[in-house]
Amino acid sequence: EPYIPKYLEVKYTEGSNDKKWSSRDFPWTKKLEADNKKVFGNPSFRPNQREVINATMSGCDVFVLMPTGGGKSLTYQLPALICPGITLVISPLVSLIQDQIMHLLQVNIPAAYLSSNMEWTEQQEILRELNSDVCKYKFLYVTPEKVAKSDVLLRHLESLHTRESLARIVIDEAHCVSQWGHDFRPDYQGLGILKQKFPTVPVLALTATATMSVKEDVVQALGLANCIIFRQSFNRPNLRYSVIPKTKKCLEDIDNFIKKFHFDQCGIIYCLSRMDCERVAEKLQEYGHKAAFYHGSMEGAQRANIQKQWSKDEINIICATVAFGMGINKPDVRFVIHHSLPKSIEGYHQECGRAGRDGLPSSCVLYYSYSDYIRVKHMISQGTVDQNSFGSGYGRSNVATSGRILETNVENLLRMAWIVLKCLRSLLCNVSMLKSFNTFFRKTCDNCSKIQKCIEKDVTEVAKQLVELVKMTGQKFSSAHVLEVYRGSLSQYVKKHRHESLRLHGAGKHLAKGEASRVLRHLVTEDILVEDVKKSDLYGSVSSVLKVNESKAYNLFSGAQTMRLRLPSSVTQSKLGKFEATPAKVSLTSGKQSPPRTDPSAAPQSPVDTNL
Ligand code: ADP
Numbered sequence: 001e002p003y004i005p006k007y008l009e010v011k012y013t014e015g016s017n018d019k020k021w022s023s024r025d026f027p028w029t030k031k032l033e034a035d036n037k038k039v040f041g042n043p044s045f046r047p048n049q050r051e052v053i054n055a056t057m058s059g060c061d062v063f064v065l066m067p068t069g070g071g072k073s074l075t076y077q078l079p080a081l082i083c084p085g086i087t088l089v090i091s092p093l094v095s096l097i098q099d100q101i102m103h104l105l106q107v108n109i110p111a112a113y114l115s116s117n118m119e120w121t122e123q124q125e126i127l128r129e130l131n132s133d134v135c136k137y138k139f140l141y142v143t144p145e146k147v148a149k150s151d152v153l154l155r156h157l158e159s160l161h162t163r164e165s166l167a168r169i170v171i172d173e174a175h176c177v178s179q180w181g182h183d184f185r186p187d188y189q190g191l192g193i194l195k196q197k198f199p200t201v202p203v204l205a206l207t208a209t210a211t212m213s214v215k216e217d218v219v220q221a222l223g224l225a226n227c228i229i230f231r232q233s234f235n236r237p238n239l240r241y242s243v244i245p246k247t248k249k250c251l252e253d254i255d256n257f258i259k260k261f262h263f264d265q266c267g268i269i270y271c272l273s274r275m276d277c278e279r280v281a282e283k284l285q286e287y288g289h290k291a292a293f294y295h296g297s298m299e300g301a302q303r304a305n306i307q308k309q310w311s312k313d314e315i316n317i318i319c320a321t322v323a324f325g326m327g328i329n330k331p332d333v334r335f336v337i338h339h340s341l342p343k344s345i346e347g348y349h350q351e352c353g354r355a356g357r358d359g360l361p362s363s364c365v366l367y368y369s370y371s372d373y374i375r376v377k378h379m380i381s382q383g384t385v386d387q388n389s390f391g392s393g394y395g396r397s398n399v400a401t402s403g404r405i406l407e408t409n410v411e412n413l414l415r416m417a418w419i420v421l422k423c424l425r426s427l428l429c430n431v432s433m434l435k436s437f438n439t440f441f442r443k444t445c446d447n448c449s450k451i452q453k454c455i456e457k458d459v460t461e462v463a464k465q466l467v468e469l470v471k472m473t474g475q476k477f478s479s480a481h482v483l484e485v486y487r488g489s490l491s492q493y494v495k496k497h498r499h500e501s502l503r504l505h506g507a508g509k510h511l512a513k514g515e516a517s518r519v520l521r522h523l524v525t526e527d528i529l530v531e532d533v534k535k536s537d538l539y540g541s542v543s544s545v546l547k548v549n550e551s552k553a554y555n556l557f558s559g560a561q562t563m564r565l566r567l568p569s570s571v572t573q574s575k576l577g578k579f580e581a582t583p584a585k586v587s588l589t590s591g592k593q594s595p596p597r598t599d600p601s602a603a604p605q606s607p608v609d610t611n612l
């Protein structure tokens with residue numbers, strides 16, 4: 001797996017494989033089961049809950065990978081009830097914290113939180129209570145900033161610790177530690193200090209983000225060298241995934257899709273920009289849906305209001321940036337639509353994970369276009385992606401544009417695009433990039449479930465010609481123009497510039513449109529050609545020109561590199577021996593056999609153009 005940092009040497013054991021953690025003979029088992037029923041009203045434990053609780057109560061450091069909605073909170077809330085002392089919980093969002101505290105107070109468990117935006121007197125009061133001999137709180141929730149910036153807090157924790165009253169440290173949403181994650185928060189990286197200062201206090205790290213790279217980052221940053229890992233399958237059999245080529249008719253498609261399969265049901269449409277959110281919401285309202293938009297530049301109160309209306313089903317559809325999501329626990333979200341390519345796999349996974357928490361069939365639809373890929377990439381490099389929900393105080397653009405993180409973000413995006421495309425052509429590509437996601441997709445992806453025939457072809461010559469053509473035309477044209485010239489178009493514009501490319505004008509005439517553009521896009525993903533994004537208008541659209549990356553192109557011309565592409569059967573060889581592209585004309589309305597309403601999968605009839 002090329003994307004996992006190899007420098008990390010982390011030792012851990014797989015708790016999930018160890019039978020001892022599921023034992024019912026721990027000294028606390030009786031009380032555990034009783035409190036689970038009595039205090040929390042749960043009839044039983046969900047997968048891994050008992051195991052995690054037993055491990056953390058045995059004093060081990062534990063790392064838990066559990067899908068959103070899987071019940072991670074209980075794994076520290078029950079131990080907190082049973083053990084003496086106070087449990088420190090680090091959680092990234094004040095709104096999440098308030099939600100948790102509300103639930104705890106409802107079941108009569110005293111809990112408090114500290115955040116920087118609280119009145120100082122209020123903070124003083126809580127700190128005073130922590131200092132008292134019999135502190136009434138079972139929980140202290142804090143934001144990571146508080147740990148990083150407040151010496152006062154650390155001193156109080158030390159004091160608690162010396163009085164043997166610091167029972168456990170919980171890092172919720174622990175993927176925020178990792179730059180590989182979708183919610184990177186610099187302050188989470190400073191949390192390693194807790195293990196240094198309190199090496200004997202068990203740490204429990206919780207996340208729903210399952211990739212290896214994230215996990216290893218987290219374990220490393222928190223200093224959990226010998227922790228026990230619990231993970232469980234992230235496959236959500238009730239979610240149906242489809243990827244659909246994005247055309248100009250995308251919003252009509254979405255309207256049709258919702259009316260056909262999820263009318264009056266609840267869903268989220270993730271959009272790339274704030275403008276998109278508003279546009280999509282407006283259009284859906286025109287189509288008669290109860291839709292609203294939600295994004296980071298709205299007032300807090302306004303956002304809370306929208307979220308509330310949505311929870312109460314007064315609004316069905318929220319068109320949102322990724323600012324909408326963390327901590328959302330509406331069980332009957334029937335669809336999650338990505339209007340544009342998400343910027344990372346982890347983000348995509350978590351966003352889709354908000355669908356179908358009640359276990360009933362739900363849809364995840366992703367609209368993919370190459371131009372969105374370029375657009376997201378541009379936004380990432382400009383630092384204008386609505387990173388996450390952490391609004392003020394979080395130096396978004398600084399973070400996004402600083403070297404290494406920028407690279408990581410771009411890489412994350414590329415991995416996302418790769419995964420989307422790879423799954424679409426699961427038969428075309430055998431390299432396993434991210435094993436967990438492979439299985440996650442392959443089981444339920446419409447495209448993957450189609451058996452396609454495909455033809456492998458050596459396209460080295462085509463690739464060389466395209467690179468040459470880009471150079472001959474002065475590296476100042478878009479990919480569309482280069483392809484037109486290559487196919488021998490006689491449009492006015494091409495004619496005007498024809499002299500610059502005489503030799504290769506029409507050299508690709510015998511190829512189908514689909515094939516040349518596939519090769520061209522492959523050259524871009526291989527970094528042999530580079531899309532140089534030129535300008536971005538108000539609506540976030542960008543135009544780009546192709547440039548040649550000489551050092552990479554060299555291998556192609558020296559013969560060191562050949563290029564083989566497996567072309568999907570939609571690019572089929574006709575009787576004349578020519579390649580003919582069947583454009584992936586996929587719209588949800590054109591389905592030949594519409595699936596019955598109970599099957600929410602809106603299967604595209606032919607696979608998406610699977611090249612980037
Ligand atoms: P996570 O943090 O993993 O996303 P939560 O801890 O917020 O999930 O729990 C999600 C929901 O599942 C909550 O409503 C919680 O009450 C419920 N839940 C947790 N554990 C159980 C259980 N053992 N039985 C029934 N419901 C549970």
Ligand code: MG
Nearest residue numbers: 072073172173
């Ligand atoms: Mg949670």
